[in-house]
Amino acid sequence: MLELDIILARNNFDLEIRETFAEGITGIYGPSGAGKTSMLQAIAGLVKPKKGYIQIGGKALFDARQKLHIPIEKRHIGYVFQEGRLFPHMTVEKNLRYGQKKNGNHQVSFEEVVELLKLDRLLDRKITQISGGESQRTALGRSLLSSPDLLLLDEPFSAVDMVLRKQILPFIIRIQQKFRIPILVVSHDLPDLLKLSDRLCLIRDGKVIGHARYHELLKKPELADLFGSTSHINAIDMRVVQTFPESGLTILHGNGEGQEVRIKCEQSREVYQKGQEIKVFIQADDIALSKEKLENVSIQNQLKGKITEIIHREASQLCIVDVGFRLLVEISAESQKRMEIRKGSEVWCLFKSVAIDVAD
Amino acid sequence: MSEFFGFNGAELQAISLSVQVALICSLISLPLALALGYLMARKEFWGKSILESIINLPLVMPPVTTGYLLLLLLGSKSLIGGWLLDNLGIKLAFSFYAAVIASIVVSFPLIVRSIRTSMELVDTGLEDASRILGAGKLKTFIRITIPLALPGVISGTILAFARSLGEFGATITFAGNIEGESQTLPLAIYSYMQIPGQEDSTFRLVLVSIFISFLAMILSEWYIKKMKDART
Numbered sequence: 001m002l003e004l005d006i007i008l009a010r011n012n013f014d015l016e017i018r019e020t021f022a023e024g025i026t027g028i029y030g031p032s033g034a035g036k037t038s039m040l041q042a043i044a045g046l047v048k049p050k051k052g053y054i055q056i057g058g059k060a061l062f063d064a065r066q067k068l069h070i071p072i073e074k075r076h077i078g079y080v081f082q083e084g085r086l087f088p089h090m091t092v093e094k095n096l097r098y099g100q101k102k103n104g105n106h107q108v109s110f111e112e113v114v115e116l117l118k119l120d121r122l123l124d125r126k127i128t129q130i131s132g133g134e135s136q137r138t139a140l141g142r143s144l145l146s147s148p149d150l151l152l153l154d155e156p157f158s159a160v161d162m163v164l165r166k167q168i169l170p171f172i173i174r175i176q177q178k179f180r181i182p183i184l185v186v187s188h189d190l191p192d193l194l195k196l197s198d199r200l201c202l203i204r205d206g207k208v209i210g211h212a213r214y215h216e217l218l219k220k221p222e223l224a225d226l227f228g229s230t231s232h233i234n235a236i237d238m239r240v241v242q243t244f245p246e247s248g249l250t251i252l253h254g255n256g257e258g259q260e261v262r263i264k265c266e267q268s269r270e271v272y273q274k275g276q277e278i279k280v281f282i283q284a285d286d287i288a289l290s291k292e293k294l295e296n297v298s299i300q301n302q303l304k305g306k307i308t309e310i311i312h313r314e315a316s317q318l319c320i321v322d323v324g325f326r327l328l329v330e331i332s333a334e335s336q337k338r339m340e341i342r343k344g345s346e347v348w349c350l351f352k353s354v355a356i357d358v359a360d
Numbered sequence: 361m362s363e364f365f366g367f368n369g370a371e372l373q374a375i376s377l378s379v380q381v382a383l384i385c386s387l388i389s390l391p392l393a394l395a396l397g398y399l400m401a402r403k404e405f406w407g408k409s410i411l412e413s414i415i416n417l418p419l420v421m422p423p424v425t426t427g428y429l430l431l432l433l434l435g436s437k438s439l440i441g442g443w444l445l446d447n448l449g450i451k452l453a454f455s456f457y458a459a460v461i462a463s464i465v466v467s468f469p470l471i472v473r474s475i476r477t478s479m480e481l482v483d484t485g486l487e488d489a490s491r492i493l494g495a496g497k498l499k500t501f502i503r504i505t506i507p508l509a510l511p512g513v514i515s516g517t518i519l520a521f522a523r524s525l526g527e528f529g530a531t532i533t534f535a536g537n538i539e540g541e542s543q544t545l546p547l548a549i550y551s552y553m554q555i556p557g558q559e560d561s562t563f564r565l566v567l568v569s570i571f572i573s574f575l576a577m578i579l580s581e582w583y584i585k586k587m588k589d590a591r592t
Contacts (some may be wrong), residue, residue: 007587072491085489088591089507098503128591146493350377 006052027193032202045072078143082155099146133164232284284330286355374548382524385463397475427533458535467520478512
C-alpha cells in the first residue's frame with residue numbers, strides 16, 4: 001500500500017496530494033499539465049516535496065518533518081517512462097539485467113520475465129534494432145527484474161501505436177495478477193486506462209478531484225467535463241465457457257454473481273482455452289437498449305438487465321445496467337424519453353459480437 | 361636511407377621523453393577532467409564561472425605566460441616550491457616533473473571542454489533511470505554517463521595528448537631545455553634548428569612528431585567510429 005501526503009512546488013502551482021493507493025492497478029487520469037507525472041517523480045524521489053510524507057507498506061520514503069529523503073536508488077520502485085529510457089549502449093539482455101536483484105520482496109526470475117513479456121527472441125538485439133512496443137516491453141521487464149515494491153507507469157502507451165497498445169495492455173494486467181504490487185498508470189487516454197483498471201484517480205490543477213471506481217466517478221456532475229467527449233468503455237472480466245474454433249465463435253461467462261450471462265464473441269481469431277480468464281471491452285455507445293427481447297434480428301448478444309442508475313449528460317444519457325455485471329450504456333436523451341426508461345426499468349442490452357474487443 | 365632513419369641518442373631521448381610526458385599528462389588529466397567535466401555539465405554551484413575561467417585561462421594566455429606563472433607559483437623561491445624543496449627535497453622547476461605539470465596545465469582546458477560537452481549531451485533521464493533501478497551515483501556515472509560520453513572522453517584525451525606533444529612555451533619557461541630531463545620533441549627541434557648542419561636531425565624529429573600526432577588521431581577516429589557502429 002502506498003500512502004501519500006505531499007505538497008510539491010511546481011513552476012506555476014503547488015501539487016497537493018493526500019491519497020492512499022492499494023494493491024492493484026490505479027489509473028491516474030487528468031489533463032496534461034495537471035501534475036500527474038510530478039506525482040510519480042515525487043514518489044520515485046526524482047523531485048523533493050516541500051512538505052508531507054510518502055510511505056510504502058509502512059516504510060517511509062520521504063518525511064519532511066524528520067528531514068528524511070531516501071535516495072532514489074534505495075526506494076525499490078519500478079518506473080517505466082514514456083520514452084522507455086533504455087540504455088542505448090547495451091543489448092536488450094544487458095538492459096534487462098541492469099537492475100536485477102538477487103534478493104528482493106517481489107523476487108522474479110529472469111526467465112519468468114522473458115517469458116511473460118515474450119522477449120526471448122530480442123535478448124541479443126541492440127536497442128536501435130527493436131520496435132516501440134518491444135522497447136516498452138523491455139522497459140517493463142527491466143523494472144520488474146529490479147523487484148520493485150511499487151510500479152509506476154508514465155504514459156506507457158503514448159509512444160506506441162494502437163496495435164502495439166493492444167499488445168502492451170495485457171502484459172500489464174498479467175504483471176499485476178502475478179506480482180500483486182500497487183501499479184500506478186498515468187495516462188491522458190481514458191479508454192486505455194479503463195482497459196487496465198476501473199479504479200481511477202483524477203487529477204486537475206495539482207489536486208485530486210476524485211478517486212474511486214469509474215462508475216462512481218461518472219455519477220458526479222462536477223467531474224463531467226473531465227470525462228468530456230471521450231468514449232466510455234466497459235471493461236469486463238470474463239471466463240471462456242466454450243469455443244468453436246472453426247467459426248471463431250467463443251462463448252463467455254461474466255464473473256458477476258446473479259444471473260449467468262452468455263456473450264458470443266466472433267472477433268477473436270485466437271483459440272481460447274476453456275476456463276481461461278479474459279478481459280473484454282465494449283464501448284458504451286455500441287450498445288443499444290430494447291424493452292423486449294428481439295426475435296428476428298442479426299445481433300447476437302442480448303442481455304437482460306435492470307437499470308440501476310441514469311446519469312444525465314448534455315447530449316446523452318448514461319445508463320448503468322445490471323446484467324449480472326454492470327454495463328454502461330450510452331443512449332440519446334430523446335430515446336430515453338421515448339422508451340420511458342428510468343431507474344429500475346427492465347431492459348435488454350443489444351450489441352453485435354464484432355463490437356467486442358479482447359485484451360490478449 | 362638507413363642513415364636517415366638512424367636516430368642518434370639525443371634524438372631518441374627527446375622522442376621517448378616527449379611520449380612519456382604526453383602519456384603521463386593524459387593519464388593524470390583524464391580522471392581529473394572526468395570529475396570536473398561532470399561537475400561542470402551537471403551541477404550549478406557558486407563560483408562556477410570563475411572556476412571555468414581559471415581552467416580555460418591557459419587556452420587563451422600565451423604559453424610563455426603560463427610557464428612564467430607556474431615558475432612564480434612552484435619555482436624554488438616561491439612559497440609552495442620553496443616549501444617542497446626545504447621539507448621534502450623535491451625540486452619541481454626545471455625538471456621532468458615540471459615538463460609534465462606544464463603539459464597538464466596547458467592541455468587541461470581542452471580535455472575538460474571535450475568531456476563536458478559530451479556529458480552535457482548524455483540524457484539525464486538515462487541517469488535517473490539507472491538510479492531508479494538501484495544503481496548509486498558512482499555506479500551510474502561509471503556504467504551510464506562515461507560510456508555514453510566516451511567519444512568525447514577519447515577525443516578529449518587524444519587532444520590533450522597531442523597538445524602535450526606540441527607544448528613549447530610553458531615547458532621551456534618552467535621546465536627549461538635540459539637534455540634527458542625536459543627536452544621534449546619541440547624543444548629538441550628548436551635546439552637543432554639553432555645549430556647549422558643539423559637539418560637532418562631537425563627534419564627527422566619533425567617527421568616523428570607528425571607521425572605520432574597522426575597516429576593518435578587515426579586511432580581515436582577509428583575507435584569512435586567502431587563504437588558508433590556498435591550502437592546502431
